[in-house]
Amino acid sequence: MIQSKGYAAQNAKTPLGPFNFQRRDVGPHDVMIEILYCGVCHSDLHQARDEWGGAIFPMVPGHEIVGRVTNVGTQVKNFKVGDLAGVGCLVDSCRTCSSCKEGQEQYCEVHWVGTYNSVEMDGKTPTYGGYSNNIVVDEKFTLRISDKLPLEGVAPLLCAGITTYSPLRQWKVSKGHRVAVLGLGGLGHMAVKLAASMGAEVTVLSTSPSKEADAKELGAHKFVVTKDEKALQGVQNYFDFIIDTVSAQHDINLYISMLRLDGTMILLGVPPEAPQLMPFNLIFKRRRVAGSLIGGIAETQEMLDYCAEHNITSDVEVIAMKDINTAYERMLKGDVHYRFVIDMATL
Ligand SMILES: [Zn+2]
Ligand SMILES: [Zn+2]
Numbered sequence: 001m002i003q004s005k006g007y008a009a010q011n012a013k014t015p016l017g018p019f020n021f022q023r024r025d026v027g028p029h030d031v032m033i034e035i036l037y038c039g040v041c042h043s044d045l046h047q048a049r050d051e052w053g054g055a056i057f058p059m060v061p062g063h064e065i066v067g068r069v070t071n072v073g074t075q076v077k078n079f080k081v082g083d084l085a086g087v088g089c090l091v092d093s094c095r096t097c098s099s100c101k102e103g104q105e106q107y108c109e110v111h112w113v114g115t116y117n118s119v120e121m122d123g124k125t126p127t128y129g130g131y132s133n134n135i136v137v138d139e140k141f142t143l144r145i146s147d148k149l150p151l152e153g154v155a156p157l158l159c160a161g162i163t164t165y166s167p168l169r170q171w172k173v174s175k176g177h178r179v180a181v182l183g184l185g186g187l188g189h190m191a192v193k194l195a196a197s198m199g200a201e202v203t204v205l206s207t208s209p210s211k212e213a214d215a216k217e218l219g220a221h222k223f224v225v226t227k228d229e230k231a232l233q234g235v236q237n238y239f240d241f242i243i244d245t246v247s248a249q250h251d252i253n254l255y256i257s258m259l260r261l262d263g264t265m266i267l268l269g270v271p272p273e274a275p276q277l278m279p280f281n282l283i284f285k286r287r288r289v290a291g292s293l294i295g296g297i298a299e300t301q302e303m304l305d306y307c308a309e310h311n312i313t314s315d316v317e318v319i320a321m322k323d324i325n326t327a328y329e330r331m332l333k334g335d336v337h338y339r340f341v342i343d344m345a346t347l
Contacts, residue, residue, distance in 0.1 A: 001025060002032070005347065006132025007321055008058040012050035015325040019058055021128055023136045031079045031142045032071035033087065038130035039064025039156040039314070040340035042186060042247065045328050047117045056117050062130030063089045063115040064158040066151045067344075076139045084145035086304065088158035089294050091115050091127060091141045103298040105141075131324065133347055143301055146308035153313030156186060156339040157304060159294065160314060164191040164243065165303040166295035167266045168198060171241060175199030180235070180242040181220070182255060184211050187245035187268055189315060189338040192218045195243070197310050203235070205242075205255065214337070218315075226254070237261075237285065245269045253278045256287055264288045314339045320346035 001022040008019035026032050044061035046052055065087040069079050079085060093100050094110035105112055113120055116129030128135075145154060164187055173179060179200040181191045188204070196202045196219035203222040204215035212223040224231045237260045244255065247269035253276070256265055267289065277289065295303065307313065315338045319327050327340045 002134065002136060004128070004132050004134050006060045006128065007324055007347075008060045008128075008131075009048040010058050012048070012055060012057075016048065016061075016131070019060060021058070021060070023128070023134065024125075026071050026073050026136055027138075028073040028075040029138050029140070030073045030136050031069055031076060031085060031139050032134060032136050033065070033067040033085050033142070034070045034134050035065055035067040035130055035132060035344045037066050037152045037155040037318075038062040038342045038344060039159065039316070040319075040324070040327055040331070040342065041156075041159050042331060043159075044129075045331060048328075056119070056126050059117050060128035060131050061116055062132070062342075063087070064155045064160070064339075064341075065115070065130035065135060066145055066155045066158070067135075070134070072139075078139055078144070079142060084147055084151070086143040086145045086154070086158050087115060087130065087135060087137050087141070088143065088162060088300055089115055090297075091137050092121055094121070095140075103296040105296050106294045131321065131342060133344060141297055143297070143304055145304065148308050149311070149313050152316050152318050152341045152343070154304070154307070155341050156190070156314035156316060157307055158300070160186045160190045160339060161194075161307060162295040162300045162303050163187055163268055163292070164245075165194050165306070166299055167243065167268070167290075167292040168194055169299070170292065171264060171266070173198050173200050173241060177201070177240045178203065178238060178260075180205050180224075180239045180255075180258065181245070182242060183245035183269065184215060184218075184338070185245060185334065185336075186314070186339045188243075189218050191243045191245065192220050193312050196220070197312060203239070205258075232258075239263055241266060243268065247271055249273060251275075252289070253281050256281045256289065259285060259287045261285050262287070264290055267291045314341075316341040318343050322346070
């Protein structure tokens with residue numbers, strides 16, 4: 001076994017603290033990565049506090065991992081020692097169901113193995129995430145990382161990047177489309193950058209006027225304060241797509257009415273209570289409400305290559321490992337531009 005160290009939550013109530021644990025030895029198809037940076041996703045906090053239920057403790061969160069390959073198994077073909085590599089939200093799946101065969105491992109019909117707070121395909125071995133010094137992953141679930149971009153800004157692409165890239169590609173967002181982004185956090189700021197890079201006209205919808213300058217700087221063309229009745233009138237029946245990244249309670253009917261004929265609202269955030277849908281609001285304009293979950297491995301690689309080519313990274317605030325609990329508190333207040341990333345050299 002490989003000795004690893006990281007930061008873990010021992011239960012839902014106590015802060016994260018140092019934790020020593022073991023990872024499996026490098027198998028024939030495995031890649032071992034020395035972790036350099038790990039992004040801090042809002043879902044890390046939800047899971048460490050067991051807000052979604054079923055949490056497995058001790059829990060080492062983190063699924064926005066970039067680092068350098070330090071060892072490879074005898075059968076590994078695509079990685080060698082010294083390469084940059086990344087790991088996102090999933091590290092294995094059944095590999096045989098129809099979703100897996102289509103490269104949509106995140107929709108595996110049997111079981112997909114989360115990078116942490118999950119169990120391996122054996123059904124019992126817990127997985128530990130990227131708030132740690134190293135990780136061992138099958139090369140099929142390991143991503144190639146370009147050396148063109150700053151690594152700390154690349155880490156959040158592994159979750160926030162792919163979560164927003166995948167629906168934009170699924171619905172073929174391009175020039176001529178009007179896209180609204182709801183919520184300007186980790187996901188939202190990536191949605192703005194990516195949708196703008198694909199040629200869409202991007203509008204940020206926000207309750208706070210203070211975010212306008214930031215939104216425009218990220219590449220948004222328009223900014224609408226949703227508390228301003230007059231501004232709202234101007235975007236009735238307007239958008240082709242709304243990317244909804246908000247995980248706090250909000251009235252989605254207000255936003256659905258901004259969709260034009262055949263427009264689609266894409267849900268990426270998970271509010272604590274199910275939204276109340278008004279059927280008339282959908283029926284009269286043939287509008288749709290859809291959801292989307294991260295992305296498959298092939299699409300994640302495509303996204304990373306796209307971002308390297310278009311010079312797209314996440315805007316980050318680099319923190320030391322010991323400051324993770326403070327970072328969680330600040331994240332709860334929305335006090336981050338736009339993603340915390342842990343510099344693993346500080347572990
Ligand atoms: Zn995430
Ligand atoms: Zn499967």
